[in-house]
Amino acid sequence: MGPPTWLYYLFGGLMLAVAAYCLVLLVLSVAARRPAGRDVDISHTLMGTAMAGMFVPAWAFGPPGLWELAFGVLLVWFVVRSIQSVQRFGLHVPHASVHAVMSFAMILMYWFPMGLTSGSGSMSMSGAPGGVHLDSGLGLLLALVFLGSAIFTLASPNKGASHHGTHLPAYAMSGAPGSGPSSGPHGGPDGSAGEIGEIEAHVAIPWLEDLSHVVMCIGMAFMLILMI
Amino acid sequence: MAIADVEVEREARAYPLRPSPRSTGQPRDLQRTFQLLLATVWLLDAVLQLQPFMFTRGSSGFSGMLHGLATGNPGWVARTIDWNGSIVAHQPVLTNTAFASIQFLIAFGIVWKRSTRYALGLSVVWALGVWWFGEAAGQVFQGGATPFGGGPGGVLFYAVLAVLLWPGGRSDEPFVAARTVGVRAAQVIWVVVWGLLAVLALVGSGRSPQALHDLVANLDNGQPGWLAHIDRISASTFLHHGTTMAILLAVVCVVVAVGVFLPPAVTQVTLVVAMVVFAAIWVAVQNFGGILAGGATDPNSGLPVLLFTLVYWPLAGRHGSSTAEAAVATGAVGD
Numbered sequence: 155m156g157p158p159t160w161l162y163y164l165f166g167g168l169m170l171a172v173a174a175y176c177l178v179l180l181v182l183s184v185a186a187r188r189p190a191g192r193d194v195d196i197s198h199t200l201m202g203t204a205m206a207g208m209f210v211p212a213w214a215f216g217p218p219g220l221w222e223l224a225f226g227v228l229l230v231w232f233v234v235r236s237i238q239s240v241q242r243f244g245l246h247v248p249h250a251s252v253h254a255v256m257s258f259a260m261i262l263m264y265w266f267p268m269g270l271t272s273g274s275g276s277m278s279m280s281g282a283p284g285g286v287h288l289d290s291g292l293g294l295l296l297a298l299v300f301l302g303s304a305i306f307t308l309a310s311p312n313k314g315a316s317h318h319g320t321h322l323p324a325y326a327m328s329g330a331p332g333s334g335p336s337s338g339p340h341g342g343p344d345g346s347a348g349e350i351g352e353i354e355a356h357v358a359i360p361w362l363e364d365l366s367h368v369v370m371c372i373g374m375a376f377m378l379i380l381m382i
Numbered sequence: 383m384a385i386a387d388v389e390v391e392r393e394a395r396a397y398p399l400r401p402s403p404r405s406t407g408q409p410r411d412l413q414r415t416f417q418l419l420l421a422t423v424w425l426l427d428a429v430l431q432l433q434p435f436m437f438t439r440g441s442s443g444f445s446g447m448l449h450g451l452a453t454g455n456p457g458w459v460a461r462t463i464d465w466n467g468s469i470v471a472h473q474p475v476l477t478n479t480a481f482a483s484i485q486f487l488i489a490f491g492i493v494w495k496r497s498t499r500y501a502l503g504l505s506v507v508w509a510l511g512v513w514w515f516g517e518a519a520g521q522v523f524q525g526g527a528t529p530f531g532g533g534p535g536g537v538l539f540y541a542v543l544a545v546l547l548w549p550g551g552r553s554d555e556p557f558v559a560a561r562t563v564g565v566r567a568a569q570v571i572w573v574v575v576w577g578l579l580a581v582l583a584l585v586g587s588g589r590s591p592q593a594l595h596d597l598v599a600n601l602d603n604g605q606p607g608w609l610a611h612i613d614r615i616s617a618s619t620f621l622h623h624g625t626t627m628a629i630l631l632a633v634v635c636v637v638v639a640v641g642v643f644l645p646p647a648v649t650q651v652t653l654v655v656a657m658v659v660f661a662a663i664w665v666a667v668q669n670f671g672g673i674l675a676g677g678a679t680d681p682n683s684g685l686p687v688l689l690f691t692l693v694y695w696p697l698a699g700r701h702g703s704s705t706a707e708a709a710v711a712t713g714a715v716g717d
Contacts (some may be wrong), residue, residue, distance in 0.1 A: 290674035
């Protein structure tokens with residue numbers, strides 16, 4: 155008896171849920187013409203979709219080279235944002251750096267793929283073609299970083315900040331959604347701005363944003379452990 | 383609020399690991415930080431529990447691993463381990479899913495402040511259960527519980543940490559471990575733990591000349607190249623020197639045990655020695671608990687020992703100049 159198929163479908167489903175949630179946030183921020191937080195939304199949407207395809211091979215699509223390119227661009231973007239943050243605020247660990255590490259891990263997962271094949275209610279794993287595989291020390295280190303990020307994100311008093319605390323300006327300024335000087339309609343070009351803001355207030359819930367980051371971190375850590 | 387202030391506030395929320403301008407000057411709650419580190423270790427254990435082989439029957443599966451632990455133990459101990467192994471063998475998916483769920487529950491329970499106490503309480507109970515059924519009581523009854531190999535059981539440190547990091551207590555104690563149980567009790571726990579490690583280094587099969595070599599020689603299977611290389615160096619270094627190394631480790635443990643009664647500067651030196659020695663053991667002898675070879679359920683004792691040592695790190699400006707003085711001061715106020 156091998157490991158249960160449902161476990162991989164569960165993780166694959168969770169990854170898709172994170173991707174779908176972040177896609178909704180992305181659409182809302184585009185509709186409201188507010189760029190803040192879009193990079194994380196794009197990153198989590200792509201990561202969730204890619205990870206789902208790793209857990210459930212039948213859900214994978216697109217050439218790996220294209221995914222590697224996308225995560226390469228995200229890696230550069232988040233590294234630059236991290237450097238800018240350090241230049242502006244002095245020595246600290248910028249939150250963008252976690253996303254940079256996640257993008258780096260995604261690239262590694264495409265470089266050293268694990269074959270998941272299903273059959274008779276279970277799945278089995280095989281090594282990467284050619285026998286090359288991810289250095290397990292690096293895999294464990296990355297997994298620990300993601301698990302630590304998950305725990306400390308959940309414990310953070312700044313709910314939502316781990317994902318994109320600036321997504322909702324009212325929240326960013328006052329610490330609570332829907333309050334503060336900018337709690338009314340914001341940014342929209344027409345009368346729909348108020349509706350968008352209202353929808354956003356119901357979707358961009360800080361703890362839900364944190365949860366999506368936590369789920370993504372645990373999913374990636376699990377995949378890295380599987381690759382060891 | 384000025385535009386510049388808004389920008390700073392927004393950036394501070396976007397980058398939570400940077401000290402917020404609003405919170406500057408407020409000391410970090412170290413007890414909470416260590417609780418979260420413990421939760422991270424539990425989360426790692428939970429994810430390791432989801433590895434494919436844990437759901438499988440047979441000698442290469444989790445139940446086979448549990449049955450294998452019974453060998454060499456006294457009959458009554460072996461029977462309890464076999465009993466647990468049989469349950470896991472009959473329902474590997476159900477039991478392993480339950481085991482993983484409990485560890486996820488502990489990790490997330492520690493994070494949520496309202497459930498931290500319950501989660502830490504559960505972690506003590508679970509750790510003791512894992513120690514007995516999943517680590518064969520740390521091989522203590524077999525006479526092979528050398529600290530080099532992880533004796534008396536890495537998961538026991540989880541339980542000790544849960545007690546020491548129990549929420550509450552005074553925030554002005556000289557080290558984090560003393561916050562809830564008090565300085566004297568924390569020092570007693572420290573001495574007992576390091577005294578036990580010293581004794582276990584010297585008794586049983588761990589002190590034989592070949593013991594350390596044999597321990598390391600069998601490890602390099604499946605390890606990454608760099609770790610296998612370290613293993614080969616360790617094995618050749620330790621060849622025939624097991625007894626000497628055991629005595630040296632016992633001496634270090636005794637020195638570390640008395641270290642908490644010395645002035646903070648000396649205490650810090652002994653703690654650094656303890657961390658360096660156990661970090662080296664964790665890497666070169668325990669091989670990170672075998673995680674990198676893909677067949678481990680936890681990181682062994684190296685990581686929790688490091689965490690255990692850190693909670694005794696003397697904090698500047700707390701309760702006088704030494705932990706001993708702090709004990710007196712705490713006693714004077716009836717703690």
